[in-house]
Amino acid sequence: MPGLIEIPPEDQVNFPEVPLTSAALKSAGHHLGRQCDRENKEFMLCKAEEEDPRKCLREGRDISRCAFAFFNQIRENCGESFTAYWTCVDKSQHHLYKCRKQQGVFDKCAFEKLGWVRPDRGDLTKVTVIKTERPLPVLDDDVPTPTPHVKPVIPKDLKASKLGTKVFFFD
Numbered sequence: 124m125p126g127l128i129e130i131p132p133e134d135q136v137n138f139p140e141v142p143l144t145s146a147a148l149k150s151a152g153h154h155l156g157r158q159c160d161r162e163n164k165e166f167m168l169c170k171a172e173e174e175d176p177r178k179c180l181r182e183g184r185d186i187s188r189c190a191f192a193f194f195n196q197i198r199e200n201c202g203e204s205f206t207a208y209w210t211c212v213d214k215s216q217h218h219l220y221k222c223r224k225q226q227g228v229f230d231k232c233a234f235e236k237l238g239w240v241r242p243d244r245g246d247l248t249k250v251t252v253i254k255t256e257r258p259l260p261v262l263d264d265d266v267p268t269p270t271p272h273v274k275p276v277i278p279k280d281l282k283a284s285k286l287g288t289k290v291f292f293f294d
Contacts, residue, residue, distance in 0.1 A: 135180050141190045146213035150222075150229075151197065151205070154239050156247045159189040164253050172260050201232035 141148075148155075156163070162185045169179035197205050208229040211222035219226070233239040 129177075131177055131180060138184050138187055139191075141187065141194065143194065144209075144213065146217060147205075147209040149217060149219070150209040150212045150226075151194070153241050153247075154197075154233060155190065155193055157239065157242050158193050159186060160247070160251075161253060162186045162189045164251065165255060165257075168253065168255060169257065178260075196237060197233075200236040201229060204229040204232045 162182070166179060166182040166186055169182045170176060173179060204225070208222060208225040211225045212219060215221040230241045233241070
């Protein structure tokens with residue numbers, strides 16, 4: 124039947140979530156983004172290529188596993204400083220600038236005990252290429268599209284505009 128949707132089995136769908144508040148997730152977000160970068164990018168690549176979130180359940184579970192391992196490392200090594208930091212963020216209505224002192228203590232602990240450097244602002248949004256083990260997906264309508272002609276042809280006898288030239292727009 125063409126309109127039939129296959130629902131994944133329950134053991135693939137049910138996976139424990141990270142049981143933390145938004146303040147704790149926001150406080151650890153910079154380090155979490157750096158430590159689980161590969162898993163996050165693999166998941167986003169899968170979602171973009173497959174166009175079906177059911178095919179990316181394994182990658183989603185990998186992100187959850189990474190997050191659990193990340194927060195276990197924080198709890199074991201920097202539990203007190205992290206708790207002080209996220210509690211401050213929670214009480215200050217998620218304004219990180221009000222908790223710079225606690226952030227500094229947590230970042231120092233993360234660097235000294237775990238070797239983690241807080242990424243610079245905008246560092247995690249840079250485009251990076253990852254090597255994936257997943258094969259390229261084969262879509263139903265996977266037909267190559269012709270590449271359009273990129274540069275328009277400018278006539279040789281182009282007269283200057285009365286209000287100035289427009290030629291530089293085509294270079």
